[in-house]
Amino acid sequence: MANPEWGNQTVLTEFILVGFGNLPELQTLLFLLFLVIYIATMAGNILIFALVVADQHLHTPMYFFLGNLSCLETCYTSTILPRVLAGLLSVDRTISFSLCLTQYYFFGSLVVTECLLLSVMSYDRYLAICNPLHYAARMSGRACLQLAGGSWIGGFLGNSITTLSISQLTFCGPNGIDHFFCDLIPVVKLSCNDPHLMETLAFILSFLFALVPFLLTLMSYICIITTILRIPSTTGRQKAFSTCSSHLTVVSIYYATLLIVYMFPTTDILNDFKKVLSVVYAVLTPLINPLIYSLRNKEVQEALRKVNFLLLK
Numbered sequence: 001m002a003n004p005e006w007g008n009q010t011v012l013t014e015f016i017l018v019g020f021g022n023l024p025e026l027q028t029l030l031f032l033l034f035l036v037i038y039i040a041t042m043a044g045n046i047l048i049f050a051l052v053v054a055d056q057h058l059h060t061p062m063y064f065f066l067g068n069l070s071c072l073e074t075c076y077t078s079t080i081l082p083r084v085l086a087g088l089l090s091v092d093r094t095i096s097f098s099l100c101l102t103q104y105y106f107f108g109s110l111v112v113t114e115c116l117l118l119s120v121m122s123y124d125r126y127l128a129i130c131n132p133l134h135y136a137a138r139m140s141g142r143a144c145l146q147l148a149g150g151s152w153i154g155g156f157l158g159n160s161i162t163t164l165s166i167s168q169l170t171f172c173g174p175n176g177i178d179h180f181f182c183d184l185i186p187v188v189k190l191s192c193n194d195p196h197l198m199e200t201l202a203f204i205l206s207f208l209f210a211l212v213p214f215l216l217t218l219m220s221y222i223c224i225i226t227t228i229l230r231i232p233s234t235t236g237r238q239k240a241f242s243t244c245s246s247h248l249t250v251v252s253i254y255y256a257t258l259l260i261v262y263m264f265p266t267t268d269i270l271n272d273f274k275k276v277l278s279v280v281y282a283v284l285t286p287l288i289n290p291l292i293y294s295l296r297n298k299e300v301q302e303a304l305r306k307v308n309f310l311l312l313k
Helices: 024-054 061-089 097-130 132-138 141-167 184-188 196-228 234-263 268-294 298-312
Strands: 014-017 094-096
Touching: 014 097, 024 061, 024 268, 024 298, 061 097, 061 141, 061 268, 094 097, 097 132, 097 141, 097 184, 097 196, 097 234, 097 268, 141 184, 141 196, 184 196, 184 234, 196 234, 234 268
Parallel strands: none
Antiparallel strands: 014 094
16 A cells, blocks of 8 residues: 555656666676677577577477577577666666656566476476387377477466556656666665565466476476486487486576575665676576577587578588
8 A cells, every 4th residue: 555645756767777887886797707708698699599590400309499598598688788788888777667667668578478488498307318118199280389489478478467556556656776687676665655565476376387387497496317327338328418408407596596586585785686686687697598498409509500601601
């Protein structure tokens, strides 16, 4: 319920993204760093997506999902970094309420989609390694479309709940968002309404769309690693274990940072720490994913060699 003391105050229609404004001496350095990350992230993910679409040898369920992940990461990064870069260059960091809500809707929807998609990808690898005889039947073209489509639809529908809830809040106090993008908790903290309902909603949705997919992903990789340890060939076992362990490490970091940011209570002590964690899952993960999931694969490397050969021919 809104506080009656705010009844005569002007309702806010725009916010100020504080971002990294408390580090003025590092603005230029941060701009260059984020610009390099943005260019590298876009180049890497667009390259993977283009290779998956163009090369017939990559038209398999695993690369279909990797293509979806690359497309998602391209959109994901573009909802955040262009605005961050503009804020680092400009003194004016204002953002309208409608634009802030739009940014949160797309960013939050893509975060949920990625959680679901990573879970689907781990299930795909589980079937391929632990149940290879049933793989072709369970990962048919129709099944892949349904799993990928369900991840995208689930992400955008799931985040519609919080976006609609934010749109009903009243903002009449301070308008400085202590973050580098419009995220749920920093925005809700500025509301005149009681924040506990929104924080509870964030906790429940984080449990459903982050913790549950993470546990499913973890179970899949435990089964995969258990199966790998039974491989008689030492070389084959080491190679497969190295690949799966790197996947699991990146996935664990991604989910862990999300869960800490959205499920742990926000305090003054944790506030700056959560901002750092947000950089990890919102900025660094889209940069690392193409390297971990795709560019290390022999099939992708072969497709890249074909492209280089055609360009040099």
